[in-house]
Amino acid sequence: MAILDFDRSDENVWRPRAAAIIPGGASTGSKRPEALFGERVGELPTHFTRASGCRIQTAEGRELIDCTMALGAVTLGYADDVVTQAVLEAASNGNVCGLSPAMEVDVAERLAELIPCAEQVRFLKTGAEGVAAAVRIARAHTGRAVVIACGYFGWLDWSSDASGVPESVRADIVRVPYDDVDALETTAKHLGDRLAAIVLEPVIERLPSVEWIAEARRACDESGAVLIFDEIKTGFRLKPGGYQELVDVAPDLAVFGKALANGYPLSAVVGRESVMRAASDTWISSTLASETVSLAAARAVIEWHARAEVCESLGDIGAEMRSAVDRAIVASRVEGVRVDGLDHMWLIRFDSPARESRFLELAVEAGVLFKRGAYDFPSLAHDEEAIAEIESAASSALVRLRDEE
């Protein structure tokens, strides 16, 4: 099936066209040319016309194996048949109207069955919106303002240091270092009953200590604040219910996105009914929050997880992918590079951005798109053949890197 058959040439005509019409060249920050490849942008591919399984076709007509899987938004593979069928059916039945779709209730009930802390559910479109909504609910529930935060929560003002965000917005957010029990305890104690919420990205390149998560729970219980887990990368990846399924600690609220709908725009704020209730005391709403194309995709994902041990397979496939790259590193005898992270979300760590950039360029030449920095993500579509190709591309890129140095 031809999706978009533009005139093709070896030259990347899309990058200059994008740079002229789209500030930064891409609407998703991590897809800007320099975010993809670092300093070695050169003629590297920046646009695609087709994605299927773990393979993408660039706008120049080249095929690459993708290890980034749309920044972790896709676990089942691009254009998964089951998800695509569900999406087509939802689209042909009309994805919105003046009433709420019955599917919104159905998918909410299914999420409540799957996710430990979920008694109630609200849908939105993006991860950033979902976390902002969870923080709003926590503030409305407690009547307090200050939030302790650790992690990346998207681009919206409440959690951003970017230019254009007023200083006053940042006044009510206190950042703490990852997995630092003392810092969390001291900060929460200092804030006392001004603390509205602790919002954590529970997994950042490794699992946190149980003590850190337990301290977050304890501090919230002691001060009456709301514990929020951002499960946008971990949900439907580590476990269907996210990181919270791995530990005994349940948050009050959690946010899901990305893999929840295998690449379709959907996020979900879930949590205890006593806290979620505050969503009706404040104002959280979006015109297309419950459109059914993305809900149908999420329902297909949930059914996939019911039929098969998707998360276990992702762990196995991720382990094979990182071992393949590890073997390539050992065989090439290149120093200053190693594989890190978890099997479900791993990364290649270089000792210098310039070497990383050159490696990414050489890997693309050899047919594989790796992620600059975190993360490379396994999908069910990374089969043995793809993993062999990943090893061979990593080998060829590393050997060329070695020979050039």
Ligand SMILES: Cc1ncc(COP(=O)(O)O)c(C=O)c1O
């Ligand atoms: C942990 C986490 N939270 C929030 C977000 C923001 O999600 P979105 O880009 O869908 O707004 C991301 C995106 O990378 C994320 O990884």
